[in-house]
Amino acid sequence: MSGAATQPVIELTEVYKAFGPKKVLNGVNLTVGERESVVIIGGSGTGKSVTLKCILGLLQPDSGSIKVDGEEVTTIGQGRDRDRINAKFGMLFQGAALFDSLRVWENVAFGLIQGRGMGREEAREKAIEKMAQVGLGRDVLDRFPAELSGGMQKRVGLARAIAADPEIIFFDEPTTGLDPIMSDVINDLIVECVKVVGCSALSITHDMASARKIANRIAMLYQGKIIWAGPADQIDRSGNDHVDQFIHGRAEGPIQMQVRAL
Template identity: 60%
Template sequence: MTLANALPKIQIRDLQVAFGSNKVLQGVNLDIAPGDSLVVIGGSGSGKSVLLKCILGLLHPQAGSIKIDGEEVVGLTGDELEAVRHKIGMLFQSAALFDSLTVWENVAFGLTQGEKMPRQEAKQVALKRLAEVGLQAQVGELMPSELSGGMKKRVGLARAIATEPDIIFFDEPTTGLDPIMGAMIDKLIVEVTQAAGATGLTITHDMASARRISNRMAMLFEGRIIWDGATDQVEACGNPYVEQFINGRPDGPIEMKIQDHFG
């Protein structure tokens, strides 16, 4: 194995983010290897979205390091930051489609706006990506308001892979979907990520989805990663916080922490 291949795709060290007195991330350490599909689990307000925003350069941490392919990204601005973002595709929680653009224009947005690809060429790429997520070409001419929730997620996924990113982020990918559609979206996520050879990073509350998507899981609690390991080992991890969370039990150390703060 060469040194380049040994580098984590994403390496996070001692990441700290606070909003006033609210310390959201308190020293996050995490490595994501090339080709991994890592799911970060954790309760509402645990800092999962803040972590993604820091990697994307949308939030600036008070301390710590984030490296992508060995390059420090904390503190980058302008063209240097855009070059890093170009490596990343994103499926937003609500799909976040532009209402005023057709479906194909949404999928091609990064190509036409970011890469300045001619519209007709970008449209052909968009239609190909739509086909890869199981949508026919005529769907490309529809407006987002004409789509079901499941179709919007598929379009969002097509947009996420349109620029052939090295890394794809998935923000609560099954939110708002019924269990069958959620399972279908998860299957598509696995297929398109593997086909692209991309590294996946997902944040979710949905443990069924987390198990389907990932080969690794990490749990974020009180601003730190408290467990990180193979998905098939999570049930027997021996960490009481993780075991309570993944099984959805009301009684356990997480509830005790809530009582300590508010009881």
């Protein structure tokens, strides 16, 4: 595994998070190395999104440590330090989360203009460049997000995530809601972007095709714990029943879906 010898970019140690009586994260341990692409797989409601939101500082974990480039981030609050940490991040949201009151190029350039104080002209040029990287032409620059298809919105979201040249990009269900071909296009773009930008990536998905394509390393989250983690090419020989059931998508197995009769 690349980056294992150097300091990990992200390091989660025994992270716990509960919402009321519901324990969502039960001691998550995870590391992402430099230039490594880690994918967290797991069913719905296993705490994938919560893990991501804890790292991004959108949620505060109850206990445990989260380090970014060796710096503890669970205790820095919401001020300037958080902005400084988040400046290292790029995030592609599940629904793209584009600002619908802003034009496409303003969306892509948002982090540059608001976060870094770059001039609008310069930011627009940078936005054009980043949009070309994800295969979007100048014709969509001045449109509004609502006028674009789901796949195009995802691409704009991706362009926005890489616009500020982040060290780490997070992908929240990058292929959900897309047709198989567009999914593959997005997967290719992710692989390409991570390679071109030269950053690390942490993705969460339940789409195994996507996970296999974009991951160096896969970790499986189940009941708030990482139950298996290993190189992507060894996922078929994990020797873990839960993982086997998940990657083959079987209803029968150790993972019992909570299906209740009403």
